[in-house]
Amino acid sequence: MEKSLLRYIWKNTRLQQLWILLVVVASMVPYFLAFDLPKRIVNGPIQGSGFEDPDTRQTFLHIVYDVPLFGNVEFSRGIELNRLQMLVVLSLIFLALVVVNGLFKLYINTYKGRLGERLLRRIRFELIDRVLRFPPKHFKRVKSAEIATMIKDEVEPFGGFTGDAFVQPALLGGQALTTLIFIIVQNFWLGMIAAGIVVVQAILIPRMRKRLLELGRQRQITARELSGRVSEIVDGIGAIHGNDTSNLERADIAWRLGRIFSIRYDLYQWKFLVKFINNFLAQVTPFLFYAIGGYFVLLGRLDIGQLVAVIAAYKDLPGPLKELIDWDQARQDVQVKYSQVYEQFNVEPLIDSSIQAVATAPVAALKSALVINNLSLSDDSGARLLNQVSTEIKPNETVAIVGANGSGAEAFAEALGRLAWPDSGGVTIDGRDLLELPESITGRRISYASADTFFLHGTLRDNLLYGLKHSPLREARYEGGNAREFETYAIEASKAGNPAFDLNSDWVDYAAAGAQGPEDLLKIIRPVLDAVQISEDIFDLALRSTIDPDVHTTIGLHLVQLRTSLRRRLAEEDLGDIVVPFDFDLYNAQATVGENLFFGTTKHPMKNSPQLAAHPYFQQILGDTGLNDDLYAMGLEIAENAVELFHDLPPHHAFFQQLTFMTADEIPDYQSLLQRLQGSPSNEVSSEDRTLILGLSFSYIEPRHRFGLLDQNLMERIVNARKRFHAHIPDDLAGLVERHDPQRFSKSASLMDNVLFGRVAHQMADASDQIRTLMREIFFALDLYDDVLSVGLQFDVGSGGKRLTMVQRQKLNLARALLKRSDYFIFNRPLSALDRRLQDQITHCVIQDLHREGHRPSITWVLSDPSLAEIFDRVLLFHRGTLAESGSYLELSQTNRIFKELLS
Amino acid sequence: MLIDEVEMLRQVPILARIKPAKLKLLAFASDRMTYRQGQDLCRQGDVGDAVYVILSGTADIIVSSPAGEIKVADVGENAIVGEIAVLCDVSRTATVRATSALEVLRIKKEHFLELVNDFPQVAVEIMRVLAARLSHATAELTAARALNPPSTAQ
Structure with a gap:
């Protein structure tokens, strides 16, 4: 890495910098022409100079040059135009120049922007590349969040600076120098005064900025440390809670923010002080011109015309000068940032890049000791x-x-x-x-x-195969637009010094795991998962996940078979009573009242059954069947029971675990609700209160809660209401409820529930263990075990694998190492x-x-x-x-x- | 139904003196489970996570030894089993196996401990049951020693 940012930019973009300079210079031509034109339009056609006579015509575009050796050459004879025509033509030219200028500006800005972005990409990549090559020991000293901040935020301004890095000083310097020379030519001494002030500015201002730069450096370091501390807090949140140190952390953060504030405020003050002095120096020059120049004029040693010309010319000097000084500040600012980054990433000894060179060819086995x-x-x-x-x-x-x-x-x-x-x-x-x-x-x-x-x-599968992804082995094939897109991606990558490896290629080295390709990979993975005893965990993960039968077609196709074999096996094992299957004509005692009414699962996770129940169609049915009042009465009784049981218990009592339809905090609410509702006839109850009470009865399961509220008659009526509900179900409700269908796969239920097609009897001991064992058997028997496993492998492990237990993580970590046939x-x-x-x-x-x-x-x-x-x-x-x-x-x-x- | 369970719980000696309202709460907070003949309620060596009150049916208490499984006792209706592991925070000291279809109330460990905290009578009753068991065990041990005296050589 280069030590100086300017040198780094020059090394990587010099051709582009020269080109853009050239374009900028070329753009000056129409720019100044456009300046000059209004004067000609006003003087010529509008005010009539040269058109004194109404019939006067002027030649337009008569181009004659004296070319050496050829003498006087006439390139174009031009055309004769009258006053009005001239006005139109000149105005059109003005318009054309405006467009050309705009286009130049567009091109230059886009070009500069692209140049900057490319450099940003290059430098970020280079930094990451260096991180990948840091010696292992170095990682004990750095915080990941700080490195991330440097790569993400601290290099960001480099991109914006790149485009102006060389063009700006060249251009502004040129402008300032021209003006200065013009002043010197007009009057040597006044010129010397102007030059003297410029020199003072050039010496004084950068000196004052030294402190600014130091403050800027501190600002950067403190901000980076802050982000490091924030990530420490996030990572160590458990320890913070466990040790009651949250206030220590608050104090630490407050102290850091205070430091950042004072640094930033200091910076702010200095910045404006410098600005003030800078402006003052710029303004002091005209004062000297007036005072000293005027004195010389009075003495008669200076021509008044010269003085006016000098003062007029000076107007053009502070502008470029100020911008030049601003540019210099920007330069120093990014340079400070750059040297910070440089220091942090210039680690020795860096792993040689040849050691990490990509190798697509198979590597021979190690045969020596x-x-x-x-x-x-x-x-x-x-x-x-x-x-x-x-x-x-x-x-x-x-x-x-x-x-x-x-x-x-x-x-x-x-x-x-x-x-x-x-x-x-x-x-x-x-x-x-x-x-x-x-x-x-x-x-x-x-x-x-x-x-x-x-x-x-990522998924479990990604994590397991991580150890096999060494190089892009099978290139992804692109067609049409995608192919072109990839081509531009590759070209752009190489322009920014990035490798053009395609992330979409298949990186998995199947041969290294002993497989032919993606198809038989699972055959290799399974024994490994068995060896580390994690297959069952993955199988269970799959059972608990919802799957799309259109993707996992084999499972979808065998669904009915799976359901019937589960029934058969349950019967064979004399476990028939362990699962209560869904039957459209029967009440399922192990399911909630709500589920029994809808006879399906809600597709929308945010809509629970009481909310669905508010639908007018459903309300109509409840009203017609009289269930409305029954369920309301039932809900009241549930609330009374719950309040009676729990009202004098402290809120964190262990018994609250069992209360599934209320939380401890809601008990007083229900208590007052009950008092309010007591005695008032059910048709006078507000709809919110009614929904609350109905919600209780909807989540009631008789064998679990055992309040004795469901009798045969009520169950039959619920089944009847269910039949009416499904008979003419409107489309919007049908889209929310997925009906239990013995022939179809439900996308909103887990794989386990799909195969069960019923509810596990709550009171049967060890029911879920027995069912899991049976499920495993069934999937094995139907040769679907691998399909289920591959569903489980799609499980998202969360950040750092935190959705898995430590035991599972260690097992998988071992499995990953085993997959490589080392x-x-x-x-x-x-x-x-x-x-x-x-x-x-x-x-x-x-x-x-x-x-x-x-x-x-x-x-x-x-x-x-x-x-x-x-x-x-x-x-x-x-x-x-x-x-x-x-x-x-x-x-x-x-x-x-x-x-x-x-x-x- | 809860009300029936409360009646049954009142028959259990250690819970006899608790107010019906509390028993109802206990019943609600517990799981009512059924076991088939031959199924284990808990296994020796497992973590003790619950206490069982037998509502109906019978079960054997079995201890495994180098000589195989030994039945040490049998229990029936209204008996409470599995309380040692919960109270002493040790793993299960014996296996409980249903010898008929069994209805039990499964009281989770934390619920049971809360109960003991809330009602000192329960603690006294548990002491009584445990003391009775201990004297029974001592008597058995004495009998066993008399039959097969330990060698004094060691």
Whole structure:
């Protein structure tokens, strides 16, 4: 990176800068012509100079030049025009010049803008590129939000400055210089006075601006620190609540804002002081002209005409000068920002760009051993983590690394995974240092997973396949307009120094995972998910998600089959009573009264059933069937029951969990509502109160709430009302309610509910577990398990994978490493969040799975449970930063005291 | 229905002295569950998250040992089971298996603890039940020791 922004801009845009300068100079011609023309129009055709006689004609466009060697050449004879014609022609020319000037301006501004945006793009990309190449240690010192602010906000003004970086000073400087020379020619001494003031301005103002620049720098740093602190607050919100430190944070933020305020206010004051002095100096020159020049005129040593000419000429000097000074301020401002950014991003040693070069060709397997030679590591404070460790990890070998926390075992694994850079010694393969190997080799042939998980905001699938996306392998094909669009994208990218890799290409290296293509990828993924025991979680995620049968056609097609096999299996297992199926002719006791009335799910998540119930068509039916009064009475009784049960309970009492249709805060409201409604006949109740009360009865489930409010008669009448409701349902309601249909897939219900096509009996013990087990069986039997899994893989994991549990994240993190068919697997306590039993099972599974199909990669595993070391070929025992011993489990467990202690 | 449940709950010795209104609340806050014969209410070693009051049916209390499963007691209507794990915050000490179709009221751990807090009578009753069980267990242990005295060599 260049140290000076101007040099950086010049280096990257000099041809364009020259071109724009040329265009600007060319644009001066019509600009001055347009200045000159009005005078000619007024003097000529309007005031009549040259047209004294009504018949006088003037030649227009008579162009004659004296060309050397050829003599007098007449380029155009011109045409004779009378006064009116002349007026029209000159006015039209004026109009044409206005248009030309406008077009020039448009072109210049657009060009400058594009130039600036390109430079902005280039510099942002370059900064990110550098972040990608920072040494790992550097990330312990920087805050991500601060880096983001620098890349996003602090470089922003560079773009605006780029277009003016060279054109502005060249142009304004030229103008100012011309005026100055003109004044000097008119009168040497007055010229010297003007020049003297300019020199004073040129020296004084930048000096005063030094402080401005310093303040500007502070402003930038404090603002950046503020954004760093804000992100700290967001990330650490749990700790803030947990420790009651929110007021400490408030104080900290208030203090920072106060500092920013005082810096900004200081800046403000200085800026206007400088402006004042600058203006004063500019105004003082005419004063000197009048005073000194006038004195000379009085003495008779200066011609009055000269003085007037000088004063007239001087009018043109302050304008460009001021703009020039402004430009200089802008320059210094962006330069300060730039050097800030430069300082932050000029990190040594940067990873060489060749190490990250994109490689599309398959990478050959690593067949030699990893040789660790006198490896020493230390942490940021300089404490030794690992001291002079030498060993070798052979291909095909499984190595267990054991040691207490802080024994150096983790640090050793980090060095193998290239996350920690050694102080001395190093890791070599085939005689080449691991850190000098391109990442295309290490990133594809070595898998590393630790307890620290990384998740992108995206689907599970994106996250699982992240480890396979090394290069754009299959180019996306574009047609027609899209192809042209991509072409311009690629051209523009190269002009801004960006790579033109296409994000829409298929980046997944299927071969590296052992698959042919996207079609059979799931066949590879599934055993991996099984090995880390997360398939069931993903399956459950899929069951809980809503799916579009038009996308997942196989599931949609088999829906009826799925429903019938679930019924059959439930019957076979004697679990028939566990699910109450939807039946158009029967009341479903396990569903709410509202659902029984509508016999469907609401498509609109914001509309609940009482709101739907306000529809006039529905009201009509309720009125006709008399249900209106029954349900109202029922709602009243529910409210009375709830108020009676809960009225004297403190609001946070555990029992409130069970009260599903009211919150603790609403109890007093219902209490007063009941008092109000008592005794008043139901037809006098306001519609809001009625909706509230009906809402209660709509969410009532008899087996759950057990108030004994539903009898056979009422249930039958509800079913009858349901039938009437669906018989002539108007279109707007039909669009809101998706009717339960045994043949059709409901897009507004989860996959689970779709297959169940009924409600789980609330009172049956372990019902949902049993149903999940059965579902899994059914999907297996119909060969749809993979389809469901791929639905689950579409689950959005949230920012940083926060929608998953820590256990799930660690399992998936391990799965991602396993998907790559590497030659070396390095696992650094990857499952620390899991309990021991699960860790043991998964470790066994992973080792078995990796060593199937004749492929025998090397596995190095830092174990939390040393007894697991038994299944590894060799054990490396770390103790206090050194390699205490290396040998088989049997040897170590018999002879080594430290190992025995760890085992016990 | 809640009202019937309240009647049943009043038959349970440890809840007998609680006011009907509170019992109704307790019944409402609990889940009424049915178990089939052979189904486990809870398993030994699991986390104790609820107490069960048997409304109808019978169940066995089973402890697994190296020699296999041993039935240590059976319980019937109005019995309360699973309270040890909830009170002592330990995992389930035994498995409870339905020996007939079973209707139970499942009282969540936090609800049960609130109940004990709110009504000292409940705590006294629970003490009584536990003490009875302890004396029963001691008697059994004495009998077992008499049959098979532990060796004194160790």
